[in-house]
Amino acid sequence: MSINSKHLATFILGAAAGVAAHKYLQSEEGEKLLEDLKTKANNIKSDAEGAVNKAPEYLDELKAKGFDGLKSSFPEAEAFFKDLYEKFTGNKGATAATPETMPIPDPIS
Template sequence: MSINAKHLATFILGAAAGVAAHKYLQSEEGEKLLEDLKTKANNLKAEAEGAMDKAPEYFEELKTKGADTLKSSFPDAENFFKELYDKFVGSKGGAETATPANTPTPDPIS
């Protein structure tokens, strides 16, 4: 791979930007900027950890309120899903009884 003028110019500009950033961050204003960034990052981290602690409670409340809303808005929904489940399990149960008696039953995976 050959190095052409474009690659060389890009490298020089990148190195110059790095030197300028280093000089700026060594100044008093740059140190203040770093301290502000560290403070904001720590606040964001604490907020995220708090949200993680509250997540199980939030989802439990969401599940409860969602179920209550579904029951109040669609009173027949519970029976519908129960019948749908019974049909699904019933069709699988019927297929299991149709298997020959001499077929070995596999051991369940624990």
Template sequence: MSVNAKHLATFILGAAAGVAAHKYLQSEEGEKLLEDLKTKANNLKSEAEGTIDKVPEYFEELKAKGADTLKSNFPDAEAFFKDLYEKFVGGKGTAAEGTEVTPNPDPIS
């Protein structure tokens, strides 16, 4: 791969931008900017860690509210889903004699 003038100019401009950024960050304003960024990053990190601890509780609450809402707005939904489940799972064949049949789980609890 040959190095042409466009590549060389891009490298020089990038190096110049790096030097300018370094000079700015060494100034008083740059140090203040870095401290502000560090503070904001630490605040976001602690907020994210707190949120991670709350996620399981949130999904349990969401599951319970969703099931309650479904049962209250569509009272026949549970029976419908049980029948539908039986059609797909129960109708695939019969169990051989002597084998244990596991009960079907309740789809909405």
């Protein structure tokens, strides 16, 4: 692998940019910029943590609203899905299966 002039110029420009950034960040204005960035990063982090904590409640609310909307728009949807489930599992007249009693389908070979 040979070093040609493009590689050498790229390295020198990168090193110069690094030195310039270091000099700028050591100045009073650069330190102010770093403090602003740290403050903004901490705000974003706290917002993200709050969103993670609120996510389960939001998803439960969304699920309930979606179910209510489906039920009000299509009143026969619940009976349709129960019939479809019974046809799929072969359990006539059975109530909703719990995970313990739900049949496990055979794997496709």
